[in-house]
Amino acid sequence: MTTKVQTVKLTDVGKPRRFVFVLLSDFTMLCFAAAVEALRIANRTAETELYQWRILSETGEGIACSNGCQFGVDGALNELERDDTVMLCGGIDIQSATTQKLLNWIRREARRGVTMAGLCTAGHSLAKAGLLNGKKATIHWENQDSFAEEFEDVKLTKSVFVIDGNRITTAGGTASIDMMLKIIADDHGEELANAVADQLIYSAIRTDQDTQRLSIPTRIGVRHPKLSQVIQMMEQNIEDPISPSILAKDVGMSTRQLERLFRRYLSRSPKRYYMELRLQKARNLLMQTDMTVINVALACGFASPSHFSKCYRSHYNTTPYRERGTMSSRLTV
CATH class of the missing domain: 1.10.10.60 (Homeodomain-like)
Known part of the structure; x- marks a missing residue:
């Protein structure tokens, strides 16, 4: 028995948009998987390659997430294309995962105009690199206190995700889905984004106006x-x-x-x-x-x-x- 997939026909899709996922030590598996799956389902639903992605680590070697699962990667930190979108995936002990080598790479690529996103706790890495000064941002609620103390120049919010120009931050977990659905809608329309949400059995899509913690x-x-x-x-x-x-x-x-x-x-x-x-x-x-x-x-x-x-x-x-x-x-x- 086969399952019929709802498709959304698009015209003039142009060159596929490429995402570069950078997995930091002890990253949260859910925030990464949710983001990648949204892109995969968008391609499947549109029946064309709207999105491509690569997976990197600092050294180019495989890396473990916070639940112990090991992930292979496509390579180490390298020079990107200007229209790439970087997705830093953070998790436990983001301070230690934010190495000087990573900060140097983030700053270099940001100067070249690359869009930078910090998923889960990786907003800390962007802030440490100085990329969020004067901008609105969010981070997982458990890290809000320490973030606010360390980065006074960042306009910290409790939103599920924040897109401020070419800087993106999410609160972690399923917030990656909300953020990706917003990006897909901006790129290719609400119909496709809603179709992706249906495939994910995701019936309560949140916006950047929604807060991350329960009332x-x-x-x-x-x-x-x-x-x-x-x-x-x-x-x-x-x-x-x-x-x-x-x-x-x-x-x-x-x-x-x-x-x-x-x-x-x-x-x-x-x-x-x-x-x-x-x-x-x-x-x-x-x-x-x-x-x-x-x-x-x-x-x-x-x-x-x-x-x-x-x-x-x-x-x-x-x-x-x-x-x-x-x-x-x-x-x-």
Whole structure:
């Protein structure tokens, strides 16, 4: 039994557009596979070669993604054609994967006018190379805190993907599909993009106006508008925490009512919940940046390193210094 494939007839398609996927160490398989599959299905649906792609690694040797699967590649970093589109595929520990050799190559190709995209965490590599200064960009939500601290000149958003001129960034995972569908639509029309989405069984196409994380009510499993509003204010004010009394006043309730609300739905006080948010951000900064422990403490609203260390140890059963040391030892194994 054969499956009938919906086809979209196109005219004047011209020269195939070429994508160059650069796989970085421990890249995320999903963000890469989703992007390539969208291109493959576009070719199949149009019954013509609209897109070509090559796969490179820094050395030209095979490379492993974060789940351990090994990928063969077509070659090493080399000089590209000016109308190529580079797709850097990042994943775990993007800081280590962003080598000086990679940065030199990115800058050289960007000067020649090549379009550059950073999938998943690879927006960090583009920012490190200086390619995102003054531009809008996004990155996986887990890396947003460290990215914002390190690259102040980048207009960081929480969008699923961002296309700003010839710079493209995605939040990772299935965001590659949304980004590719946008590119396909721009290149060859909405009909083809929708046909590709149908083949992917992808019924909820997101735009660059959609945010990557679930809504607060969905994340916490509670639909209470005032509780969601308070948590949003907490998340937006980590460096300068707001007192529970002011939070309560801002949503039109008493401090005691706010306490009861948190204990009823989240089984903790507002103060405790706020502290956990701050410590979570602190842990992200410790694991993903070279910021000093003192600067991490200040960025997360702690007045002194000693108070920060005490709170961190109470929550994570280790100190910030040991946490960073443990992370460093894992990376060198």
